[in-house]
Amino acid sequence: MSGTQKYPGLPLLPPPFAAQQPPLAKVVEEKCIACDRCLPVCFFDALRIEERPGHALGRSAVVTAAHCTGCGLCFETCPVDAFVWVPDMSSSPSRPGTRI
Amino acid sequence: MLTTLFLGMELRSPVIVASGPASHDVNQISLAERHGAGAVVLKTACSDKYQHMRFWPRPRYKLLDWDKQIAGRSKQFSLYSYEQGYSGSLEDYWEFIRVCKRHAGIPIVGSIFADEAGDWAAMAAEVEMAGADAIELDISSPHRPGSLEFDTTSVAAMRAVVGRVHIPVLAKLAPGTNVLKQAEAAEQAGAHAVTLCNRLQGIDVDIESQRPILHGYYAGIGGPWAKYYTMRHIAEAYRTVHIPISGTGGAITGEDVVKYILVGASTVQVLSAILINGWETIARMNEEITGYMQRKGVDRLESIRGQAVASMTPPDNIVRWSGEPLDGTRNIWKEPGP
Ligand SMILES: Cc1cc2nc3c(=O)[nH]c(=O)nc-3n(C[C@H](O)[C@H](O)[C@H](O)COP(=O)(O)O)c2cc1C
Ligand code: SF4
Ligand code: SF4
Numbered sequence: 455m456s457g458t459q460k461y462p463g464l465p466l467l468p469p470p471f472a473a474q475q476p477p478l479a480k481v482v483e484e485k486c487i488a489c490d491r492c493l494p495v496c497f498f499d500a501l502r503i504e505e506r507p508g509h510a511l512g513r514s515a516v517v518t519a520a521h522c523t524g525c526g527l528c529f530e531t532c533p534v535d536a537f538v539w540v541p542d543m544s545s546s547p548s549r550p551g552t553r554i
Numbered sequence: 555m556l557t558t559l560f561l562g563m564e565l566r567s568p569v570i571v572a573s574g575p576a577s578h579d580v581n582q583i584s585l586a587e588r589h590g591a592g593a594v595v596l597k598t599a600c601s602d603k604y605q606h607m608r609f610w611p612r613p614r615y616k617l618l619d620w621d622k623q624i625a626g627r628s629k630q631f632s633l634y635s636y637e638q639g640y641s642g643s644l645e646d647y648w649e650f651i652r653v654c655k656r657h658a659g660i661p662i663v664g665s666i667f668a669d670e671a672g673d674w675a676a677m678a679a680e681v682e683m684a685g686a687d688a689i690e691l692d693i694s695s696p697h698r699p700g701s702l703e704f705d706t707t708s709v710a711a712m713r714a715v716v717g718r719v720h721i722p723v724l725a726k727l728a729p730g731t732n733v734l735k736q737a738e739a740a741e742q743a744g745a746h747a748v749t750l751c752n753r754l755q756g757i758d759v760d761i762e763s764q765r766p767i768l769h770g771y772y773a774g775i776g777g778p779w780a781k782y783y784t785m786r787h788i789a790e791a792y793r794t795v796h797i798p799i800s801g802t803g804g805a806i807t808g809e810d811v812v813k814y815i816l817v818g819a820s821t822v823q824v825l826s827a828i829l830i831n832g833w834e835t836i837a838r839m840n841e842e843i844t845g846y847m848q849r850k851g852v853d854r855l856e857s858i859r860g861q862a863v864a865s866m867t868p869p870d871n872i873v874r875w876s877g878e879p880l881d882g883t884r885n886i887w888k889e890p891g892p
Contacts, residue, residue: 464615466758466760466767468611468612468769477613494626494833497576497578497829498579523641524612525615526614526615526616530615530616530617530620
């Protein structure tokens with residue numbers, strides 16, 4: 455189903471770089487309509503709305519990279535698919551081969 | 555009105571925050587408290603042997619079949635996720651408990667996972683020493699290694715912990731065909747309560763890439779639909795075991811909490827609804843339970859516990875009628891029309 459919806463939310467697969475660098479959520483500010491829907495689902499205190507004088511709406515959601523655990527839940531809430539994954543270049547490579 | 559006596563603790567509500575990402579940080583405890591939770595079960599800490607479980611894949615949560623109701627009003631979703639233990643070290647976890655206890659006005663339940671009985675007991679002793687009011691043994695995570703057998707590992711773990719600590723011990727069991735036997739085994743091993751049930755393991759597939767979604771392996775899966783089998787497990791256990799039951803799985807409204815109590819639960823642990831619909835879920839549940847009690851003239855939840863089990867109809871007594879047509883015709887073939 456997810457792939458056929460207008461706003462599919464979280465992509466079904468991790469971004470290609472996820473095996474090398476941990477993904478962080480990022481808001482594409484030009485897309486954000488500052489609807490606040492993503493804020494309450496972040497249980498890691500990583501989302502806030504900031505003033506953006508140049509933005510059409512004057513404000514945008516922003517991810518605090520240092521708090522983001524890359525859980526993916528905010529992607530699901532966004533009605534305009536404003537979230538993207540970016541590699542966290544400050545972090546050492548993730549631990550591959552996690553035993554199950 | 556909602557006050558619930560549970561394992562010697564006086565809870566101001568039967569609604570408890572279940573172990574998971576809503577109880578992974580000290581600052582979430584005040585949120586839980588402010589929204590009316592009766593207690594909090596902290597995120598499960600894994601023994602050092604399972605250090606890898608302290609690391610999580612990214613992403614690790616996907617909402618499937620979601621009705622996308624915002625403002626805390628979703629009624630349908632499946633939360634598909636792969637998140638294992640508490641992300642810090644054991645030292646961090648003991649300090650987590652200490653800080654929670656220093657600031658919280660509601661009971662704090664520690665939660666642990668290990669394999670060997672000695673590790674379970676040693677960790678339980680630390681949880682007690684850090685000040686937790688009770689301890690829950692996560693012997694049922696959908697992500698636990700498949701090699702751990704209930705009859706040996708889990709029973710030994712429960713025995714070892716009960717023998718070591720003085721705080722109440724809850725055994726959190728997995729749903730499925732064995733839950734009743736396991737609840738009986740938990741009672742025999744000395745557990746003071748059972749938590750029924752953890753989530754199921756499932757898998758979803760991306761048909762474009764033909765691969766399992768997200769991390770590429772089975773995931774924990776739950777949602778409001780889980781309430782029906784959860785209630786059945788609670789009802790069965792309520793009939794059979796004599797220790798209190800903490801229900802968990804699928805509750806999203808105060809009505810659900812009332813139902814869990816009617817089938818025998820003493821408390822109800824909630825997580826997914828808080829994640830999807832927000833912390834206000836707890837306050838709303840409390841209001842709805844209170845509304846129900848006022849409408850029905852119930853002053854203590856204890857007085858209705860297990861009512862629906864007491865009035866269940868055994869299969870032999872179910873009123874049955876013929877499923878045949880009155881005129882007795884059968885096996886008369888009619889050609890299907892064009
Ligand atoms: C993301 C996530 C993480 C969880 N982590 C734990 C855990 O660490 N320990 C545990 O005992 N249960 C864990 N659970 C299970 C919950 O505590 C709860 O029992 C279960 O989700 C059923 O309740 P719910 O339908 O209200 O979510 C987790 C559940 C989810 C969704
Ligand atoms: S990915 Fe998760 S942790 Fe990161 S901003 Fe989104 S909701 Fe918060
Ligand atoms: S949900 Fe999307 S559009 Fe709404 S505030 Fe968050 S990022 Fe912006």
